[in-house]
Amino acid sequence: MSKVLKRITAFSLSFMMLFLMAIPTFAQEAVEEEIPDEEAIAALVDELVEVARSKKGFYESYINEFTTWYYGVETEAYWCSIFVSWCADQVGALETAVPKRSSCVSMKKWFERKGEYYPAESGYEPQKGDIVFINTAVDGTDSIHHVDIITQSGFSGSSKNKKIKCIGGNTSNINYEGSEYVTEKTRPVNGPRACVVGYAHPSYENSLGVLAAFYSIMDDIMPPYMKYLYSKFISFIGYFE
Numbered sequence: 117m118s119k120v121l122k123r124i125t126a127f128s129l130s131f132m133m134l135f136l137m138a139i140p141t142f143a144q145e146a147v148e149e150e151i152p153d154e155e156a157i158a159a160l161v162d163e164l165v166e167v168a169r170s171k172k173g174f175y176e177s178y179i180n181e182f183t184t185w186y187y188g189v190e191t192e193a194y195w196c197s198i199f200v201s202w203c204a205d206q207v208g209a210l211e212t213a214v215p216k217r218s219s220c221v222s223m224k225k226w227f228e229r230k231g232e233y234y235p236a237e238s239g240y241e242p243q244k245g246d247i248v249f250i251n252t253a254v255d256g257t258d259s260i261h262h263v264d265i266i267t268q269s270g271f272s273g274s275s276k277n278k279k280i281k282c283i284g285g286n287t288s289n290i291n292y293e294g295s296e297y298v299t300e301k302t303r304p305v306n307g308p309r310a311c312v313v314g315y316a317h318p319s320y321e322n323s324l325g326v327l328a329a330f331y332s333i334m335d336d337i338m339p340p341y342m343k344y345l346y347s348k349f350i351s352f353i354g355y356f357e
Contacts, residue, residue, distance in 0.1 A: 157320050160207055161245035164320075165267050167206045168199075168283045174298040175289075182285060186218060196262050197223050199285030199298065200247060203265060209323035214247070220263040224249050227316035235314045236305060244269045247316040248282050250303065258313050262287065266315070267300060278305040280312065 174180075178192045185205075186198045197220045204214035217223040227233040227247070234240035235258070242248060243266065250262040264284030271278040283300040290299055305312045 156324055160209065160320050160323060163207045164203055164209065164245055165265065165283070168203045168265050168298070169267070169300065171199075171285070171298040172283070172300055174285070175294070175296055177296055178286075186216070193218055194286055196220060196264075196284055196286040200263055200265060204318075207323070209318070209320060212323040213318035213320045220249060220260050223247070223263060224260055224314070224316065227318070230319070232318060233314055233316050236310075236312045238314075240315055240317075241270055242266045242280055242315045243317060245318065245320060247318065248280060248303075249313045249315070250311050251313050252311065254309055254311050256310075260313050264303075271305060272302065277307055279303060280305055 178194065179190050180195065182195050182198050182202045183191050183193045185202055186193070186195075195218075197217050200223070201210060201214060201216045204210045205216075210216055215223055215226040217226065224233060246266040248264050248266055249260045250264065251257060251259050252261040253259065262284065264282035264287075266280060266282050268281040271280060273279045279302040281300070281302050283298070285298045286295060287297055287299050287301075288294055289297045290301055303312060304310050
């Protein structure tokens with residue numbers, strides 16, 4: 117490849133990365149001018165949960181359809197955050213309501229910047245479609261190791277034994293075996309086995325308009341090597357968020 121072609125490719129990639137990352141900021145005011153009705157938002161959330169549930173029982177290693185979707189080529193990676201991003205992409209909510217991230221910590225920071233993150237101790241009651249951040253070590257700290265999608269609003273159980281219902285990928289099965297499944301399960305919010313660190317309440321209303329359609333088109337036309345480089349790039353900057 118000539119030096120000129122290499123420079124053109126590098127410039128095009130850099131421009132596209134910056135453009136895709138800047139779109140939500142520039143478009144936010146335009147999106148907020150026309151807020152979709154509650155029924156449309158609820159329908160999108162229902163669709164998101166059903167997309168996730170359609171993969172229940174999925175079992176595969178760290179190279180699978182979700183990691184391949186994320187990077188554009190077969191790539192080995194932890195994929196709980198990738199699964200959440202994939203589900204959002206299937207319903208047109210990627211980058212408008214839920215970020216494309218391979219790191220659950222980076223995903224949490226994205227929601228924090230938007231004022232959409234609520235620590236578990238804040239008293240926030242999770243809603244269907246929310247993103248829940250989990251400490252799988254159950255060590256009482258706010259360290260985050262996993263992320264799921266809430267599939268049922270509110271809590272179940274007693275006040276001393278609250279639980280949430282959620283679904284996620286790169287996790288154990290219902291018998292708590294392995295770690296490469298897509299599983300819907302209940303998780304304790306309080307008590308000795310409490311594992312919930314916090315919740316994010318995505319702005320799904322932003323996913324019902326022109327902006328969502330734009331991201332969908334860009335994803336369709338972007339060649340695999342560009343997807344790979346873009347995904348690596350946003351994964352890299354995630355460490356500095």
